[in-house]
Amino acid sequence: MSPSSAISLSHVRCSHYAEQPFALADWSLSSGQQLALLGRSGSGKSTLLNLLCGLVPATSGSLQVLGQELVGMKETQRDLLRRDHIGVIFQTYQLLDEFTAMENVAMGHYFSDRKSQQNALELLDRVGLADLAHRYPAELSVGQRQRVAIARALVKSPALILADEPTGALDSETGHLICDLLRDLSTEREAALIFVTHDRHLASQFPSQQEISDLLQWTTEGRVAS
Amino acid sequence: MNLFSMAWRFLWSKRAVTIATLVALALPTTLAVLLLVVRHQSEGELKKGAGDFDLIIGAKGGAMQLVLSSLYHLGMPSGNILYSDYEELLKDKRVKAAVPIGLGDNYEGYRIVGTEPHLFDLQNYAGTPLMQFREGEAFQKGTYQAVIGAQVAAETGLSMGDTFHGTHGLITVPGAEVHTDFTYHVVGILEPTGQAHDRAIYIPISAVWKVHHAEESIHHVFRQSTPIKQEVTSILVQLESAGLRLWMLDELQKKPNLMVAVPINEILSLSRIYLAPFQKLLLLVTIGVIIVSSIVIVLALYQAVERRERTLLTLRSLGATRTEIMRLLFYEVSLLILTGVSLGALAGHLTVQGLSPYIYQKTGLIITAWQLAPGELLTLGSITLVLFIVGLFPTLSLYRKSVV
Structure with missing residues (x-):
């Protein structure tokens, strides 16, 4: 793997989901690169992101993320890699309803040991929500919730951001604003960004795009399905 | 914010469920404490006078x-x-x-x-x-x-x-x-x-x-x-x-x-004859308390896991390890058990206090509400211990279960 690679895949297979094992094509993502990953619903986007952030283990091959080999790595070590260096954003924000916007953002670095944590309020200010810091998710609009989720993913200054259809639940205008915000923040922090979307127009704004079907293939009995 | 205060916030956010669980844990404990205190003190009061004359x-x-x-x-x-x-x-x-x-x-x-x-x-x-x-x-x-x-x-x-x-x-x-x-x-x-x-x-x-x-x-x-x-x-x-x-x-x-x-001998034999069935009742109530409370705590825990599967996934995506998730649930169950059993004990003594004028009026026995009965701490400790052991099963099953 090149030192400048954020992700590098080689002959990766995963049988974590016994009913749906899959294989990945050899592929890499450079540090700071922004990639739009295109795919329809059910094409395996979330499955791929779970693998890349270490929530799901790869069975064989080589999967290097931020210079660390994930194949064979213990789950706890994968958890530590994710907590310190990877920011994850979900389509449905996944904010914790019991906590305020500010607390949700701070939660982003609660589990992190990194000393270079950014102040949660600074991040909320950066995404334009400083005035709403003490509101609960239920009191925010969907767009505001997604901004909180972005701030939460970035508060630990991750080197890799994985955004799983972050605009999927938003109207077109808000979706574009969120996309721009995410790209700007990723650029500012020199973080690699994988932006999963089914919106080709949105994907066209990214310097590089990739079809998920070119990357992930479902397999049967260990063989790549034709 | 630490895991413990996080657990508290999760419980507080579902106040109705939390309060219902606490009541379900506290009520049987109240009954056990009530029986223990009244039995011990009435027995003690009976024996107290018996020793005054040889x-x-x-x-x-x-x-x-x-x-x-x-x-x-x-x-x-x-x-x-x-x-x-x-x-x-x-x-x-x-x-x-x-x-x-x-x-x-x-x-x-x-x-x-x-x-x-x-x-x-x-x-x-x-x-x-x-x-x-x-x-x-x-x-x-x-x-x-x-x-x-x-x-x-x-x-x-x-x-x-x-x-x-x-x-x-x-x-x-x-x-x-x-x-x-x-x-x-x-x-x-x-x-x-x-x-x-x-x-x-x-x-x-x-x-x-x-x-x-x-x-x-x-x-x-x-x-x-x-x-x-x-x-x-x-x-x-x-x-x-x-x-x-x-x-x-x-x-x-x-x-x-x-x-x-010899008065004390007669009263002791009276105690053995009449209080023995009471002892058995007390034992049965205590066993009942442990069974009911165990069911409550297991249901509460499984429900907590099911209800917050999405929350647990979020925490995992933020980097929480399975152990931390398990600790979070353990703190929740600890808060429920300790609060429920403590409230139950408190309510038991308060009930004794409420009943003592009535008991005095009917029997002449003075029952002191705020006095620990022998075996009360042991009973409360046993209930708590069993609940913790029972509570560990769903928590451990979560540890083994993948949340993705």
Whole structure:
């Protein structure tokens, strides 16, 4: 793997989901690169992101993320890699309803040991929500919730951001604003960004795009399905 | 924010479910504590009075009957013995103190007990006075003065200086003869003791004789019999040493007209007979408590896991390890168990406090609410321990389960 690679895949297979094992094509993502990953619903986007952030283990091959080999790595070590260096954003924000916007953002670095944590309020200010810091998710609009989720993913200054259809639940205008915000923040922090979307127009704004079907293939009995 | 405060926030955010779970945990614990405290204290109160006298001497009959009628003012005595038996006993050097008891009348259901005024000066082995005056003082010999127990004062409304008449018999019977020729004056009211003293009206033994001598004189006219001699129902005896009990018991039992009982022995056997089923009930309730509470905690935990699967996934995506997720759930279950059991114990004692006036009114027993019963901490600890062990299963299953 090149030192400048954020992700590098080689002959990766995963049988974590016994009913749906899959294989990945050899592929890499450079540090700071922004990639739009295109795919329809059910094409395996979330499955791929779970693998890349270490929530799901790869069975064989080589999967290097931020210079660390994930194949064979213990789950706890994968958890530590994710907590310190990877920011994850979900389509449905996944904010914790019991906590305020500010607390949700701070939660982003609660589990992190990194000393270079950014102040949660600074991040909320950066995404334009400083005035709403003490509101609960239920009191925010969907767009505001997604901004909180972005701030939460970035508060630990991750080197890799994985955004799983972050605009999927938003109207077109808000979706574009969120996309721009995410790209700007990723650029500012020199973080690699994988932006999963089914919106080709949105994907066209990214310097590089990739079809998920070119990357992930479902397999049967260990063989790549034709 | 730490994992513990996070757990608290999760519980607080689902207040209704949390409160329902706490109530389900607390209620059975309340029942167990209530039973433990009432059982222990009523047993203790019963035994407390029993140790005040080493022996009770009365007419031939049942030992238990003698103890209950003389010491607890319950049931009917088997007969009378001669006052001269009492006088003879006073000459015995082994006897520290002896008090005669003469029964026969009641006032509004409370027994009028003829005795000697030195009864109020007696102390137990610990040096604590058996009775203390809230108001007034002991009656004078040869008078119709009366000292009333705290419950008598509270229930009948008699107060210092009041007068009343005794009714013939130990219990209130409609149409029973009222001794209107003999008027008693209240000269003393006792402090509550939680013992039978509270339910007694003490008068000089001479007053009992005079009232019943007058009665017997009328009978004499009709039956042509001689007037009765001075008699007492029983004699309460304190010895110089508890070790003398069996010696004197053997000696006195040989007398053809006397029955002797050791009160503490009778009360202990009474406890064994009547409190044994209570002990079994208590054990069953405790087992029931543990089973019900265990089911509650397991359901609450599984529900917590199911309800917050999305939350747990979020925490995992933020980098929380399975161990941290497990700790989070463990803190939640700990808060539920410790709060539920503590609230249950608190509610148990509060219930005792609420019930104690009623128990006192009905039984004369003083139940202290804020006193730990022996075995209470052990019971609460066992309930808590079992709940923690039961609570570990869903928590461990979550550890094994992948949240993705």
